[in-house]
Amino acid sequence: MIDPKILRENPELVKQNAARRGCTVDIDALVALDQEYLSLVREVEDLRAERNRLSKDCKSDPAAREAVKELKVTLAEKESRLDATKAQVEEKLTWLPNFLSPEVPDGASDRDNAELRQMGVKPSFAFPALDHQALGEKLGIIDTARGAKVAQSGFYFWAGAGAQLTQAMFFWGQQQLIKRGFKLFMSPCLAKSQTLFGTGYLPFFADQTYPISGEDLALIGTSEQTLVGYHADETLDGASLPRCYTAYTPCFRTEAGSYGKESRGIFRVHQFHKLEQIIFCLPDDSPRCHELCLANEEYLLQQLGLPYRVVNVCVGDMGAPGYKKYDIEAWYPGFGGYREVTSNTNLTEFQSRRLNIRYKDSKGGKGFVHTISATGLTDRVVCAILENYQQADGSVRVPEVLQPFTGFASITPA
RNA sequence: GGAGAGGUGGCUGAGUGGUCGAAAGCAACGGUUUGCUAAACCGUCGUAGGAGUAACAUCCUACCGGGGGUUCGAAUCCCCCCCUCUCCGCCA
Numbered sequence: 001m002i003d004p005k006i007l008r009e010n011p012e013l014v015k016q017n018a019a020r021r022g023c024t025v026d027i028d029a030l031v032a033l034d035q036e037y038l039s040l041v042r043e044v045e046d047l048r049a050e051r052n053r054l055s056k057d058c059k060s061d062p063a064a065r066e067a068v069k070e071l072k073v074t075l076a077e078k079e080s081r082l083d084a085t086k087a088q089v090e091e092k093l094t095w096l097p098n099f100l101s102p103e104v105p106d107g108a109s110d111r112d113n114a115e116l117r118q119m120g121v122k123p124s125f126a127f128p129a130l131d132h133q134a135l136g137e138k139l140g141i142i143d144t145a146r147g148a149k150v151a152q153s154g155f156y157f158w159a160g161a162g163a164q165l166t167q168a169m170f171f172w173g174q175q176q177l178i179k180r181g182f183k184l185f186m187s188p189c190l191a192k193s194q195t196l197f198g199t200g201y202l203p204f205f206a207d208q209t210y211p212i213s214g215e216d217l218a219l220i221g222t223s224e225q226t227l228v229g230y231h232a233d234e235t236l237d238g239a240s241l242p243r244c245y246t247a248y249t250p251c252f253r254t255e256a257g258s259y260g261k262e263s264r265g266i267f268r269v270h271q272f273h274k275l276e277q278i279i280f281c282l283p284d285d286s287p288r289c290h291e292l293c294l295a296n297e298e299y300l301l302q303q304l305g306l307p308y309r310v311v312n313v314c315v316g317d318m319g320a321p322g323y324k325k326y327d328i329e330a331w332y333p334g335f336g337g338y339r340e341v342t343s344n345t346n347l348t349e350f351q352s353r354r355l356n357i358r359y360k361d362s363k364g365g366k367g368f369v370h371t372i373s374a375t376g377l378t379d380r381v382v383c384a385i386l387e388n389y390q391q392a393d394g395s396v397r398v399p400e401v402l403q404p405f406t407g408f409a410s411i412t413p414a
Numbered sequence: 415g416g417a418g419a420g421g422u423g424g425c426u427g428a429g430u431g432g433u434c435g436a437a438a439g440c441a442a443c444g445g446u447u448u449g450c451u452a453a454a455c456c457g458u459c460g461u462a463g464g465a466g467u468a469a470c471a472u473c474c475u476a477c478c479g480g481g482g483g484u485u486c487g488a489a490u491c492c493c494c495c496c497c498u499c500u501c502c503g504c505c506a
Contacts (some may be wrong), residue, residue, distance in 0.1 A: 042464065042475095045464065049474055052475090054486070056433085056487085058487070059432070059487090065487095235461090
């Protein structure tokens with residue numbers, strides 16, 4: 001949600017932003033509606049003030065009672081118009097995308113993202129490299145067939161050494177983030193619609209969520225939803241910021257409309273697992289915190305020995321809530337290209353306004369906090385490990401940093 | 415699942431129809447006093463929206479879990495819902 005004052009004072013800015021982001025909300029109509037809302041506010045408040053004045057006389061003056069009764073009819077009519085107008089304005093406001101950083105490149109899709117740097121050394125193999133699905137099947141550590149049997153296509157099992165490797169990676173990742181100042185949480189994996197709305201997943205990604213029938217709850221699409229929602233309706237002490245939170249949870253997405261797209265393997269699935277980075281910070285500090293999360297992502301991939309590149313995500317590939325976004329794409333030798341493994345967004349005050357998360361400091365400073373939402377690690381990183389660490393004999397080496405947690409140095413065919 | 419209690423400002427906690435945005439205490443902040451600390455004393459001390467100002471000031475409106483109702487007037491009365499706590503039962 002953007003600041004409605006900007007809409008009043010500088011509608012052109014909002015209009016340009018909406019146009020660039022392909023938002024179809026009619027800004028002129030919204031501005032007019034908002035003006036109507038404001039004038040109704042004034043009318044209603046004047047009528048209420050009059051009513052309150054008259055009410056004070058009612059004890060001694062019966063005529064005042066009649067006057068108030070008459071006034072109440074007008075008031076009720078105005079109030080209902082006010083409520084209706086307010087609801088319309090708010091509904092339209094919730095569909096407005098966030099503003100954009102000047103650094104966001106133009107473009108329509110992920111092909112237009114701007115590459116910032118390539119890091120690491122791509123492995124070269126003296127044999128045809130397999131992709132993670134082929135490796136997972138040969139090693140008996142990824143089981144999509146049985147995932148489909150017990151649940152549905154798009155679900156899978158990590159099995160045996162694969163499950164051990166995956167758990168090792170997530171546990172190691174948690175340790176790294178904790179060392180870097182993050183507070184670890186175990187989060188609810190269901191959230192109510194208000195929480196999804198506040199984080200911007202509703203209404204923008206409504207078709208991506210799995211609702212629970214008969215409840216005002218849905219499976220979380222990411223722990224961002226619950227970790228950011230954690231501070232809803234709170235005022236944080238400015239001195240306590242930035243607050244860095246992390247959680248490791250399953251994430252559920254319907255992936256409606258994406259069938260057939262990158263569908264081989266377990267790259268695009270209905271349930272994956274994610275170690276998340278969330279930062280609540282002062283507005284001035286959000287660019288720095290955004291970079292800090294990126295540095296953490298890069299550190300984790302470097303420690304795991306994975307080649308990757310960082311891209312500055314273009315307008316067309318960024319969700320409506322985002323102000324600026326970096327993706328990291330790891331190198332997948334079996335696939336033969338870079339593929340997205342992490343995503344890091346500065347949401348500025350888009351979420352904090354919707355969730356009413358404010359800050360206040362001892363010097364009188366106050367406002368809405370900024371939020372940063374970034375991936376730490378996901379199953380996709382394990383896939384990248386499999387593809388990059390495969391050996392001529394069909395085995396897969398375990399990255400050194402994970403060996404203390406797996407207890408073994410390589411995965412060999414069963 | 416059964417029974418009961420309760421939701422008031424950062425916290426504790428008064429308040430059962432008007433003068434209540436709300437006593438008091440604690441915490442916090444500013445100041446006085448003090449060799450320093452502590453204590454004591456004085457003062458300030460909710461949020462949001464609107465009007466207003468160069469900026470303050472000031473004024474108006476709303477908010478005592480949420481929604482609805484009664485009334486000229488609701489923290490206070492009535493209805494529905496939500497949440498929390500306690501005890502019992504069941505249980506990973």
